[in-house]
Amino acid sequence: MSCRRSRGVVLQRCELTYGAESSAPEAVAVAVEGSSLTVTAVAAGTAMVTVTATDPDGLSAAQSAEVTVEAGSIFRDDFDTNASRNNWTLYNVDFRVVDGVLRLSGTHSQFLGSADHVLETQATEWVLTTRLARSATDEPVLVYWRTGHDRFSLFRLAILDFSDGDNWWLAVWDEQADGYQGISQFAGNSDAIAEPGEFMEISFSHQNGEFALTAGDTELFRLSSAGRIGGVRLGDMVDRVVEIWLGVGANGERGLFDWVDLTGTGIAAEEASGSAPPGVEFLPRTKDPDRMRLGAPAEVPLSGKNR
Template sequence: MLRCTMQSRRFLRLRGGLLPWLLPCGFALTACDDAEPPASCGFIPQLTVAVDESSAVTACFNDPNGDRLSYRATSSDPGVATASASGNTITVTGVAPGNASVSVTAADPGGLEGSLVFRVMVPNRPPVAVGFIPAFNTLVGDTGSLDVSEFFHEPDGQSLTYTVDSSDPAVATGSVAGSVVTLRALGVGTSIAQVRATDPGGLYALQPVTVTVRQADERFRDDFDTSASLDKWLVSNATAVVRQGVLELASPDGASVAGLAERALTSPLYPWRIDVSMGRRSLESSFVSVWWWTGDPVYSILSFEIGPQLSNNYNLFVFDMASRMALRIVDFSGASDAVKEGSGELTDIELSFSGGRFRGVAGTTELFNAKNSLIPRSLTAVALVSRGAPNATVLFDWFEVDGTMVNTPAFDWTVPKAPAIALSRQIRAVREFRVVDTTLEELFGPGG
């Protein structure tokens, strides 16, 4: 390509030599030079840019002929990084981890072009743990599943694969389907399950899960041998003294507010059995009872009570929390010679719920045995109770609970524990509850 310029005098090289041609004044000869393309005046070092982030660099080109240049930028792999040009400013945006090259072209108005190439690296960043996967507290033989994807973040937007390993496979094992981790409890103990989230490049993040496995059966017994037994009970509105292996419980205001010694269980029980030896030292207007918390929103507390009421010497009450009524179940209330009524005399009582049957025994005498699937059956907390005349003393020689834990994992695979609220807060003023006699069928419907 030729570029032509006007000059007043030129020397032309002819075949035979160099002859000067003096051009008349005002006459000019047009001479033509070779045009040159734009040339790079520097290099661009490798650029590192993360996924979804952008970085700009400046491309440097000189045009020998001083023409204005236009620019364009092209990526060798738009799936890794894209490139665009605004003037000589080149913007690169990361798309996915990998390597690419960007070619920058500068063109003059005549179509001549120059170019340079620089490399781009989009780094693979590792996944990161988000928050903490909750502990898995469960029973032998049970399983729990959880979608763990929300506990990991992949900064580059790549798909993650999940695995799980147990530090003690004899306690718990794990398996994965997609992002759902399933843990199976095999034996009593504690194990750490490591959940691993791995990206396509092999980078990973870990989340430990503490797995605690208990026996399905729970049992505790208190013989009240020493005053140290009281450390296991929450005493409210009562004085509690252990004397000669017997717990003496008295309420200073028993007529209006019952005195309680309460104890929560680590997990709901069903089936269950309560065994207790209890009686009264004070006989006049004095009642000794065992209350238990069911977890039912309406019939939250049931009570088996010894003491004279009407012609009965034992009664079973269901507390209706909504209507604030003490419902005496006549099917489970009555009089029996097996229930001892003398001062200081103790009666061994067995209360149990198994196979849908609710049973009560005094000594060796069965007081009731009925089947009804609607009776609240879970046992989550218990209380030893003194009610009646102020400072009336009731006695407990020993107390025992035995049962099978009910494992009901929530979405976060944590077995719910017994409620932290005290029973005494549920029923602060017994006197405010109106006593109403009813039958099992009237209250819960036909047995089934």
């Protein structure tokens, strides 16, 4: 059936077909079924969504609108009272909130201690931030998160004065090697790492194709998600946050946490049960000297020696 027009006005009902396009499908996805448009938030970002209507004669009209997806709050604990204890499962630690600050103390003579929170809603395009302090240069304070990746399942940041002069080290747990792996870009010494007893904000993020770590206002690294480690794309390793741990050393070593906050695009969480992070034996101050560099985009094997 043709559509009769007079001076651009449709005089007879037309059977129109519709299409839609998103300028940034990684942030906003669109789908059309009949005359119904579905817009789905995929990740934080902005996209121009264009809808086109076409009549049987091939004439068409389009209309566009800007759609913004903002990162939402996934989890936050301000440690206002000891009621925060209900948010965490404890492994080899004493958990006490004093004046709005969580004081974690290791209770085992050999094993690291941690407080574990399994997320009810997992996060992509995420930012994980905590305000923390260590109690002494030889006592580590730790932040872990589980990635959901089959092989590289967990990252662990250790704030500690290591024997090689570094004062921070981000290691990744390799299920194939059954140990933590070291990558040269994931360690260093920075004046932004606060002295014992002084609080600082530590922030990890995976957004817009980049993986970054900052201490206060100082960027410790920012890497493309296209880099590969052991045959695996970095972006696939850090795509989501499934579980969070806050940790300390063994045998009375302490860490202080003012708050922890995770924002991002929420996705349905698969059923999961919490556990202590792997590799909880005493954290040595000596790291593997043969750490490899992240390949971008070439594949680079991991050293396989850090445990």
